[in-house]
Amino acid sequence: MTTVAECLPLARKACDYLTASPDPYHAVNNAATKLRVAGFECLQARKPFAGKMRPGGKYYYTQDDTAIVAFTIGTQLDVDRPYGFKIIAGHTDSPNLRVKPRSKRTSAGECVQLAVECYGGGLWHTWFDRDLGVSGKVLVRNGSSIESKFVLIELPVARVSNLAIHLATADERAAFRVNKEDHLQPIIGTKSVLEEEAKEQLQDGWTEFQEPELLSLISAELGVEAKCIVDFDLCLFDMQPAAIAGIKSEFVHSGRLDNLATCFVSVEALLTHAESSLAGDTDISIVILFDHEEVGSGSTTGACSPIMSEAVRRISSALSPKSTEDFHSAILRQSFCLSIDMAHALHPNYSNKHEKGHAPELNKGIVIKTNRNQRYATSLISDHILREVARRESLTPPQAFVVRNDCGCGSTIGPTLAQNTGIRTVDAGMPQLSMHSCRETMGTMDLMNGLQLFLAFFNHFREVDNQLSEGYCCDIEQR
Ligand SMILES: [Zn+2]
Known part of the structure; x- marks a missing residue:
């Protein structure tokens, strides 16, 4: 069990990023700087990617300075066989x-x-x-x-x-x-x-x-x-900088936690993955941060844009020049998207706003959001995959959120990405209070819970998905 004290170094780094990123331009620029310092190569999106990348490489590019695509290519990736994209997607904008x-x-x-x-x-x-x-x-x-x-x-x-x-x-x-x-x-x-x-x-x-x-x-x-x-x-x-707060330092107070806390943690996860576990990776691990989620995602930098489908197509066709439409479709089927946006924690002064069985708590881990009316993209399989990824590393099990039946449900970029690409998607996020306030609150430990789960996703998705895929085939053969 991780303690608050063990989470403080990560929380301090998060506070530095949050304070230094008051708008999407700085959020993307600060993420790009970290990637560059860690040896990620900057790709020129206006030029073809062909010949610019190889297994074991790490890259990033930006779109109009408010969206960013950063990825690593596993050293074990076989360019002649369909592989998958392990995607973490979030947004850089805040009200x-x-x-x-x-x-x-x-x-x-x-x-x-x-x-x-x-x-x-x-x-x-x-x-x-x-x-x-x-x-x-x-x-x-x-x-x-x-x-x-x-x-x-x-x-x-x-x-x-x-x-x-x-x-x-x-x-x-x-x-x-x-x-x-x-x-x-x-x-x-x-x-x-x-x-x-x-x-x-x-x-x-x-x-x-x-x-x-x-x-x-x-x-x-x-x-x-x-x-x-x-x-x-x-x-x-x-102007008030992000702060570690609470009697035992168990909270982070800051503007823009929704959704820069996610941007921070996902980039940290990709950096750690690039440093420690690229050697055994057979897939592409990718973080895509979009702009304009708060206003419906309909822009050249939003989740309705071709950024994600284009990234999958451009990277795979540059890596695998002989790829066909069929090859590309197989890649989409092997891919998975973790759509990460902050979640609503139970507020003690307004506890009747949550349905008791699905009321996430601060510092208790990532929340999987489900809505059978498809306001969230979580499905039976995508929910299972994320839980199984957490289980393999004995991480804090994800919490569950379903909005009350008598309350309207928010949404995320998850359903948009799922319908535009056909890639299996789960909607999840770190719990917080005061969403869309000028100054929000989240749990210090949930930054670590997020980092551990994102890293586990990059490290274990393939084995979890392979087991599932084998299950599908058996079912079909038995029939
Ligand atoms: Zn958000």
Whole structure:
């Protein structure tokens, strides 16, 4: 049995990653940096992969800087025989406030505000009265070329202020309803102070619509002239760093646990697998992290995109140049996807929100999510495979979640990936509280539970699946 103390080094690493990754750009970039440092080769997705990879190799590539595909090829993989892809899939995005395309906002009174848009289904009341920084990606003109730069302003430059209790009616206080357009626009300064430093703005159809102080801030951070900034995708984030918390350090508090805790653990699992168990591997172990799950996954970087099916096809055809359509279909049948997204732990103050028999607990292990109405992709076989993988290593057995019959069910990228690729999929995740809050909570030990299970999946999936496959054949022959 692993203790909290044994989980702390991993939890500290997780906190570092969470704090350093306030948006999908940084989440992907920080993951890519770890992979690169560990010797993963960066593939150029715009060029053919043929001739670029070999059994025993480890690689990654990114899509538009917010999605990433990282994989290892087992040294025992036979390129002439169908093999499988052991996939862990998650998402890099979280609900947040994003700067609108025209960041300048006309405000009442003395305060200067930024125009922001709500991204995803946040618990928006949790964004009030927090010290907010700004981060994301900026396009900068450099002579005749345009460069992409990541920006991370770790200063409390913005704040969404609450209305004083004395100014709210009793009904308003009781409801605490947030109008997403009117009440979430952050304050960044006061006019008299900012106007003292008023700057001339370009009239180029873009710059004049931007808050000049925002452009100044970015230009100072990036060391470029403000007039060279041509566009951006910027997020606001809570400045409070991720923390190990609780009386016995049994919790991690952070923004974006859904789903960066998964991104962190899955990349750690792939790194460990690459280091320790590639030698006996006959398959491809792959982590795919998508963007835009929180808004339905329909984008070039989301789970509805061809990223996963394309990865399987490109990698297998580059590795096995003689592969046919039939060969490719056999590969899909030998593959398996662990769709990992955070799960709802039982909340002691709202325990009636869970069905008693399927109420996951913090620090008690990964949760398999099932929904017979297919809001989750878990099936009889995929559920069994994950449990069996855990059993082989004597790991904490997975917990089970089914939503109450009288409550709507969330969903994940699992059903989307399963229907787009035909790859068997299980939906699972680490339990947490306060999902979609600006600051969420999970169990310290569940990071380790996740790492151990993901690693066991890479190490034992093939033997578990082979036993099952033999079972299928016997059944058919007996009939
Ligand atoms: Zn999620």
